[in-house]
Amino acid sequence: ETFDVTNIGVHLKAKEFNQILEDPNTIVVDFRNHYESEIGHFKGAITPDVETFRESLPIINEQLKDFKEDKNLVMYCTGGIRCEKASAYFKHQGFKNVFQLEGGIINYAKQIKEENIESKFIGKNFVFDHRLGERITDDIVSQCHQCGKPCDNHTNCLNDGCHLLFIQCDDCKAAMENCCSTECLEITHLPLAEQVKLRRGKQVGNKVFRKGKSENLKFKHSGELSDKPLAVANKTNDIRQKIKVKKVLLGKAEHYYVKAQVGLFVIENQELNVGDKILISGPTTGNEELVLEKMLVNGIENSVAKIGDKITFEVPFRVRLSDKLFKIIG
Ligand SMILES: [Zn+2]
Ligand SMILES: [Zn+2]
Structure with a gap:
């Protein structure tokens, strides 16, 4: 309400976006949440350690306050919507050169395929459907949160009272029966009536996409992320399976x-x-x-x-x- 939301940044297509990333005068910022940037991001991007888009605005404003006049502030998100708001906010804050990726990573992925141009995005683009991620390059940049093995498959803890969003490899999935912790594994072995009783009156703390953080996850990374791929994705290894053993x-x-x-x-x-x-x-x-x-x-x-x-x-x-x-x- 306090500023002009139609005064947005310059829209860039994939090719132009790649070009501006080459400019040493460019600062590129990821306006998604920590669990999204963890499995894939643009090389060299600032990836704020936030759970909501709103949180990242003042953080970035403070971090880049000395560069308002002379640097290119380049931003991206999943589908381009968040950047519409963010770019208007930063122009209002006094940033002179504000740019945004048109149509977000989704559109970028389409364009690099159609026009056969190099991807400066590495890893997977997190999406809110059953896949929880669309592969853009074969690079795996994140680790299984339980054993540290290169992995970028998100899952939700099988314990319905937890439902924590986290990264789990197939071995840990088998050993932990799709749970985030020994506590949750134990709960899933209880009769359903008892599980419901345990949940009663309690806020479901880790519900779906809200949080994705837990002390149980030893290999969770957020904030500053590496651009170095840890492994190459195995194309045939995408069949997910649930293993039930007594x-x-x-x-x-x-x-x-x-x-x-x-x-x-x-x-x-x-x-x-x-x-x-x-x-x-x-x-x-x-x-x-x-x-x-x-x-x-x-x-x-x-x-x-x-x-x-x-x-x-x-x-x-x-x-x-x-x-x-x-x-x-x-
Ligand atoms: Zn693992
Ligand atoms: Zn859990």
Whole structure:
């Protein structure tokens, strides 16, 4: 209401956008949210660590306040709508040279294909449909939030009371049954009536696209992002699958001893008994099943381990710190 929203920046098509990015006098800003820029962005772009578009406006205004007269402020978003508002805002704030990508990344992707021009956008364009992302280049620039492996597939936590948006690789998807944390995994194993009871009266904190941040996600990146591709996407590997196995997560690896082939695990859930069939699963280890014959519980041989106990037992393979311990049921 306080400024002219029709006084917008200069619209640029893909070719012109590429040209202005080459200009050393250009500052390019991504006006999307952190979970969008994480899986793909223009090379050299400023990617504000924000959850809403509105939040990024004063941050950028402050960050670029000394460049209002002489730099090109170039902006982009998914479909071009957000930039219409942002460019009017920045012109009102006194920026002299304001430009925006016409039709956003969606239109840019079309044009570079049709006109066969180089993509200065790397990775995936986040979109709000079931795919949660459209690949623009084969570069994978983000990591699985759980194991750190190069990955740019977003998913929502299977626990309906959580529904956190996060990046999960196929191995972690299998091991964690599409959940964001051991807590959520445990909840999904409860009868539905109990799950509903747990949710009652509580705000669904991580609902769909709102947040996408959790302390459980060790490899989540936002704010300053790297332009270096971590891997090349495997074209045939796009078939997503849900794996349902009858198993319950007990805990995770704390330490391993290379020579003795002994694994140290901490029990975080339920209990473990000698004679149980167990599964040790992780991105490098794969899935190793064995029957527990003997274990040390907090340093002493025992036949049962409960929550909080540290257990060690012999394994015929190498255990990694990213490995998880499951009990196989039935
Ligand atoms: Zn992973
Ligand atoms: Zn969750």
